[in-house]
Amino acid sequence: MLSLDWTSFGATDAGVVGGIQWSLGNRAQDDVVLTIEGQTYITADPVQFGYNPQAEFTWTLQNLDPDSFTWTLTGDAQAQGIIVASPFTQAGTFTVPINLPSPPNVTRGTYQFTLSVSASETCASDPTKVLTAAWSSLINLRLVPSQ
Amino acid sequence: MLPTTTLQTVADAASPKIVAAGARHGITVSTLTASTSPPNTVILTADCTFPAGDPGTISVTETLGTQTVTWESGEPAMPTQVHVPVVTKTTPSSSDDSISNIFELLDLTWWARNIWDNVVGTVASGDAASKVSGIIGPLLASLPYAYPFPNNYIPSIEPTDKTPPPPRTSRC
Numbered sequence: 001m002l003s004l005d006w007t008s009f010g011a012t013d014a015g016v017v018g019g020i021q022w023s024l025g026n027r028a029q030d031d032v033v034l035t036i037e038g039q040t041y042i043t044a045d046p047v048q049f050g051y052n053p054q055a056e057f058t059w060t061l062q063n064l065d066p067d068s069f070t071w072t073l074t075g076d077a078q079a080q081g082i083i084v085a086s087p088f089t090q091a092g093t094f095t096v097p098i099n100l101p102s103p104p105n106v107t108r109g110t111y112q113f114t115l116s117v118s119a120s121e122t123c124a125s126d127p128t129k130v131l132t133a134a135w136s137s138l139i140n141l142r143l144v145p146s147q
Numbered sequence: 148m149l150p151t152t153t154l155q156t157v158a159d160a161a162s163p164k165i166v167a168a169g170a171r172h173g174i175t176v177s178t179l180t181a182s183t184s185p186p187n188t189v190i191l192t193a194d195c196t197f198p199a200g201d202p203g204t205i206s207v208t209e210t211l212g213t214q215t216v217t218w219e220s221g222e223p224a225m226p227t228q229v230h231v232p233v234v235t236k237t238t239p240s241s242s243d244d245s246i247s248n249i250f251e252l253l254d255l256t257w258w259a260r261n262i263w264d265n266v267v268g269t270v271a272s273g274d275a276a277s278k279v280s281g282i283i284g285p286l287l288a289s290l291p292y293a294y295p296f297p298n299n300y301i302p303s304i305e306p307t308d309k310t311p312p313p314p315r316t317s318r319c
Binding site: 001002003004005006007008009010011012013014015016017018024027061062063064065087088090091121123124125 | 148149150151152153154183184185186187188189211212213229230231232233283290291292293294295296297298299300301
């Protein structure tokens, strides 16, 4: 892990300049943090949005450069996807499509899902060591037709 | 160093959105120019024609600096208090006194909204920084404190001490 301590940050006529003191350190499982934020209670109007609403979530990692980073939706609808992260991209967003069956199979009401996110990084020098991060939450979708 | 030519490339990338936002308010944005001024300012200037037909400019001046932040790390060797680059002040200006809020007019906050504010963000200092954005603030917003990377990126160093190393711990 590379940590940067900026000793200066300013500008010259030629551009933006900065000074850095850097440190290298190890990483352990206790250092890894995965944070997911987003709406877990969603109200959707199928008349306006159809039966395929989407939910957007933000993610933030600390101390993990995952070689596997995925989200999975289970429950009344299923979907899965890949999240792309890198040492320089430790935060971002992902969109979860909630594909409900079309009427008459779906009516107004509340539908429940579980959204799970998992990330893992296998040690480059010792594949027996793996750093992991996981998160999951219940998602409630309330379908309320406006007409 | 981040040269002004790169800043101009960033400004050019933002240009279509800003031109479109200006058009919605009757402002014709002809050119966008990114520049720097020692010791610590970056200026984004738009040459415009205002709704009344008068030519003029609007600009966003960002003042650069550093700020001390504290973060948690389980690694004892890592500093938990570091200085990060920030925009300490964002100042809008317009050559037309009737244009009171150029940020809303040109929707300059779009770019900040599109970049998730991870760790290092713009710092409001009693000015418009919490609501508006120039060119540097959004770039800084995407920088984390620390950069994790695989340990095989570090080349091995031939040890001068031939004493066998201690057993490896679970750290990677």
